[in-house]
Amino acid sequence: MTALKYSRQRESIKSFLLSRYDHPTADTIYMNVRKEFPNISLGTVYRNLALLTDLGEIIKITTDGADRFDAHVEPHSHFICRGCHEVLDIQMEDEDFIDEEAQKKFSGRIEGHTVQYFGLCEGCLAKKDAISEQARA
Amino acid sequence: MTALKYSRQRESIKSFLLSRYDHPTADTIYMNVRKEFPNISLGTVYRNLALLTDLGEIIKITTDGADRFDAHVEPHSHFICRGCHEVLDIQMEDEDFIDEEAQKKFSGRIEGHTVQYFGLCEGCLAKKDAISEQARA
DNA sequence: TAAGAAATAGTAATTGTTACTATTATCATC
DNA sequence: GATGATAATAGTAACAATTACTATTTCTTA
Numbered sequence: 001m002t003a004l005k006y007s008r009q010r011e012s013i014k015s016f017l018l019s020r021y022d023h024p025t026a027d028t029i030y031m032n033v034r035k036e037f038p039n040i041s042l043g044t045v046y047r048n049l050a051l052l053t054d055l056g057e058i059i060k061i062t063t064d065g066a067d068r069f070d071a072h073v074e075p076h077s078h079f080i081c082r083g084c085h086e087v088l089d090i091q092m093e094d095e096d097f098i099d100e101e102a103q104k105k106f107s108g109r110i111e112g113h114t115v116q117y118f119g120l121c122e123g124c125l126a127k128k129d130a131i132s133e134q135a136r137a
Numbered sequence: 138m139t140a141l142k143y144s145r146q147r148e149s150i151k152s153f154l155l156s157r158y159d160h161p162t163a164d165t166i167y168m169n170v171r172k173e174f175p176n177i178s179l180g181t182v183y184r185n186l187a188l189l190t191d192l193g194e195i196i197k198i199t200t201d202g203a204d205r206f207d208a209h210v211e212p213h214s215h216f217i218c219r220g221c222h223e224v225l226d227i228q229m230e231d232e233d234f235i236d237e238e239a240q241k242k243f244s245g246r247i248e249g250h251t252v253q254y255f256g257l258c259e260g261c262l263a264k265k266d267a268i269s270e271q272a273r274a
Numbered sequence: 275t276a277a278g279a280a281a282t283a284g285t286a287a288t289t290g291t292t293a294c295t296a297t298t299a300t301c302a303t304c
Numbered sequence: 305g306a307t308g309a310t311a312a313t314a315g316t317a318a319c320a321a322t323t324a325c326t327a328t329t330t331c332t333t334a
Contacts, residue, residue: 064199
């Protein structure tokens, strides 16, 4: 039953995540929370991220390289740039029906889904165009 | 320009992957290809998996734990069981329109997407029901 | 069949994450 | 407010997955 006990470190981790919209990694979170708790341990960051994820208070985004975290839990999708690997939000209205579609063809129980879009972000697209321009000259 | 050079090991890795529909990890691939090449190196497996992924001949599935690989590249989605972590295929007909929907709200270029469904597979569902049954008794 | 380059095996190093342990912080009860 | 039970912490060690390095081998082409 192990009751949950308050911790300032956990509070700080969560409020840092709430202030960010760029899906930071555990390490970035560690670097920033250290400003408030100079000797917080990286293990504490990981433990609390796992705990908050289990509680449903934050979301873990598993992608290439390190996992990323997001305290904005309203359903939304992510775009991952294959140029700079930045993770951006995409607000989709009502994707739920695809669960129902998938359920029709599946004998287990579908509880939800995640969508990751990929391509090039605005910045990388501009950079790429500049290079093609240059090659043409 | 570094020309691509044939290798029996790469061939063996690819043909093993083509024979499987359960999205094996690098380690499983290593174990199996070793039957044909007893002293193939794990590094060779990783290097070729990365190369084949870049060439678009196989797909890398990044999820909790080790990455998984799939040589069946026709567009399809994956279901990941939160009980046993098994990865199963789900064939969806024409999901492409969601790229178009997402593109409307996004200033970069969306080239594609992946969907991962989650829930409980048939086996884990049965197991869970058995436990509830027992609890009731 | 000989030369040049890519791929390999074997091993070491790196990265991201989890586990362990002695100490500290939180919280309910007095 | 002091006390005791236990959850959470800092610090460090261990771990698993993956990548990097290097001397040797294999493939290609001419």
